Amino acid sequence: MRPRLHTLGLLVLTAAVVLAATPARPAPPRVLMVTYSAGYQHEVVRRPAIGTLSTAERVVAELGRRSRSFEVTHVSTRADVERITADSVRAHRALLFFTTGELPIAAAVRQAIFQAVRDGGGFIGVHSATDTWYAVAAYRELLGGSFDGHPWHQRAAVIVEDPTHPATRHLGKAFEITDEIYQFRDWSRTRVHVLLRLDPRSVDVGRGRRPDQDYALSWIRLDGRGRVFYTALGHEPAVWADERFQAHLLGGIQWALGSP
Numbered sequence: 001m002r003p004r005l006h007t008l009g010l011l012v013l014t015a016a017v018v019l020a021a022t023p024a025r026p027a028p029p030r031v032l033m034v035t036y037s038a039g040y041q042h043e044v045v046r047r048p049a050i051g052t053l054s055t056a057e058r059v060v061a062e063l064g065r066r067s068r069s070f071e072v073t074h075v076s077t078r079a080d081v082e083r084i085t086a087d088s089v090r091a092h093r094a095l096l097f098f099t100t101g102e103l104p105i106a107a108a109v110r111q112a113i114f115q116a117v118r119d120g121g122g123f124i125g126v127h128s129a130t131d132t133w134y135a136v137a138a139y140r141e142l143l144g145g146s147f148d149g150h151p152w153h154q155r156a157a158v159i160v161e162d163p164t165h166p167a168t169r170h171l172g173k174a175f176e177i178t179d180e181i182y183q184f185r186d187w188s189r190t191r192v193h194v195l196l197r198l199d200p201r202s203v204d205v206g207r208g209r210r211p212d213q214d215y216a217l218s219w220i221r222l223d224g225r226g227r228v229f230y231t232a233l234g235h236e237p238a239v240w241a242d243e244r245f246q247a248h249l250l251g252g253i254q255w256a257l258g259s260p
């Protein structure tokens, strides 16, 4: 018995030394996720009860936890939004907006957001992030476009223009999805790098406003040293439960955080 116990003791000691020598994992970057709706409120950002998370908040937090690539600060109520400061913006590596309408954020804090992105931060816009801050030209420029209605709400085919990006490389050349499909104004292909676009043959394209039928649904752009990712998908709760959308969003968030 004695030698065995001795061996066991040595193993425990070795394990303790190894654990002590392992450097602490650095804290993952933080994402400030804003889901306040100053205008129309989507079902996926509605909290079922005080103290609970909405579908979108829960999915994003789980994506960060499972991938160990980020942690989330949730900002959902008007009071939470009003409490955002330039310092709290700078305490986060990226911001994620699933918002609508004119957000009650002071001009100085707004400028801090734009500056933080230009200085190397990330900005992730999801679905109605483009249906937000119409009065703020710099916000429109940051995102690369502005909501101009949703001519379609149906099953549609989506073409993957860039199958190499972390947000799209799991999607193949094309896929079908049932969701609300946006069109944009103040949007130009020359100012963004398109990841996804609507296959116009899959819808009644005459309901859209663009003569060129060029309806991008996800894109990226660089803003100074910062990275901006936008996806127009995400209206339907079923889309948030769809693993393809979750991987799309995770890839976009990780890219905006500066991962390759």
Ligand SMILES: [Zn+2]
Pocket: 042, 127, 128, 180, 235
């Ligand atoms: Zn919507």
